[in-house]
Amino acid sequence: MVCFSGGQDSTTCLFWALKHFEEVETVCFAYGQNHSLEIEQARGIAADAGVPFRLLDVSLLGQLAPNSLTDASIKMDQEKPADSYPNTFVPGRNMVFLTFAAIVARNKGIFHLVTGVSEADFSGYPDCRDTFIRSLNTTLNLAMDEQFVIHTPLMDKDKSEVWRMSDELGVFDLVRTRTLTCYNGIIADGCGHCPACKLRREGLEKYLNTK
Numbered sequence: 001m002v003c004f005s006g007g008q009d010s011t012t013c014l015f016w017a018l019k020h021f022e023e024v025e026t027v028c029f030a031y032g033q034n035h036s037l038e039i040e041q042a043r044g045i046a047a048d049a050g051v052p053f054r055l056l057d058v059s060l061l062g063q064l065a066p067n068s069l070t071d072a073s074i075k076m077d078q079e080k081p082a083d084s085y086p087n088t089f090v091p092g093r094n095m096v097f098l099t100f101a102a103i104v105a106r107n108k109g110i111f112h113l114v115t116g117v118s119e120a121d122f123s124g125y126p127d128c129r130d131t132f133i134r135s136l137n138t139t140l141n142l143a144m145d146e147q148f149v150i151h152t153p154l155m156d157k158d159k160s161e162v163w164r165m166s167d168e169l170g171v172f173d174l175v176r177t178r179t180l181t182c183y184n185g186i187i188a189d190g191c192g193h194c195p196a197c198k199l200r201r202e203g204l205e206k207y208l209n210t211k
Contacts, residue, residue, distance in 0.1 A: 001024075001025050001026070001027060001101050001102075001104065001105040001108075001110045001112065001113050001114065002014050002017050002024060002025070002026045002027070002051075002113075002114040002115075003026075003027060003029075003097050003098065003101050003113070003114065003115045003116070004026035004027065004028050004042050004046065004053070005028060005029070005038055005042055005116075006028070006038045006039065006040075006041035006042030006043075006044075006045060006179060006180050007038065007116075007179050007180060007181045008159075008162060008166075008175055008179045008181045008200060009116030009117075009118065009154055009162060009181075010042075010115075010116040011045055011166075011171070011174070011175050011178075011179045012116065012153075012154065012162055012165055012166045012169065012171070012175060013114050013115065013116040013153055013154065014026065014045070014046070014049060014051070014114075015049070015166070015169045015170075015171045016114070016153045016165065016169060017114045017151075018049065018051070019169060021112065024051045025051060025052040025053075025054070025105075025108070025110065026042070026046045026051055026052065026053050026054065027054045027055075027056060027100070027101050027104055027105075028042045028043070028046075028053065028054070028055045028056070029055070029056050029058050029096075029097050029100070030055060030056070030057050030058065030059055031058050031059060031061045031062050031070065031090065031093065031096075032059040032060075032061065032062025032063060032070040033062065033069055033070055034069060034070060034071075034072050034185065035180070035182075035183075035184070035185025037180060037185050037187070038180040038185070039055060041178060041179065041180045041187065043055070044178070045174070045178060045179070054104065056100055056104070058096055058097075058100065061090065061092065061093060061096055062090065064091070064092075065090070065091045066087070067087055067088065067089060067090050067091075068087045068088055068183075069088055069090055069183065070090065074087055076088060076183060076194060076195075077195070078193075078194075078195060079195070080124070085124070085125065085126070086195065088183060088195065088196075089125055092127070093127060094115065094117060094125075094127035094128065094132075095127055095132075095136060097115070098113060098115060098136055098140070098150065099136075099140065101113055101115075102140045102144065102148055103144075105148070106144055106146060106148075111146060111147060111148050111149065112148070112149050112151060113148055113149070113150045113151065114150075114151045114152075114153070115133075115150065115151070115152055116152075116153075116154050117133065117152055117154070117155065118152075118154040118155055118156075118157060118158075118162075119155060119156065120154075120156070120157060120158040120159070130152070130155055133150050133152055133155075136150065137149070137150045153165070158203060158206075159199055159200060159202065159203020159204070159206075159207075160202075160203040160204070160206035160207040160210070161203075161207075162203065163175075163203055163204055163207040163208075164207055167207075167211075176188065176189075176204075181196045181197065181200050182194060182196055182197050183195065183196045183197070184197075189201070
């Protein structure tokens, strides 16, 4: 079961999962994000990949704490503040996503969960840390008396290495032209100036220069 947003990272993880598992499904989340176009991109990519797609409404998440990804009136931080996380941080997002993914997966007899979190993310979100994923994995197993395994294929990779992985998986062009990573909701290369676009572009340039 792949936590799937239609972005660069989760799309790379989808095709990683297709390489490593015989059957793959996806679960996508509507959490009140400003740009729901990413959901439609995810739906289309999943359809073309021939994998089931399920959308869950967890929009309450976006209402619980102010952040620029769910409240368009908040001006997005362009850099990480020195003493806190950027306002693109949605508290508890990965915990909620993986918990709901595990519930859906358990009912289908699926016990492998895949997520595209990475400690190399520019912002250092706390719910992207390997220690958090390990802790949540243990908690889910205890909560449901099952043996889930959370896979994080990108955990130690920077964006250039993620581009390399997509190329090795044969989906470089798909990831480059059809995924939506941009915080301003623009497909492919995006707006070019939001933090997500900068990180994506810098990784792409680094990969192409070392290819």
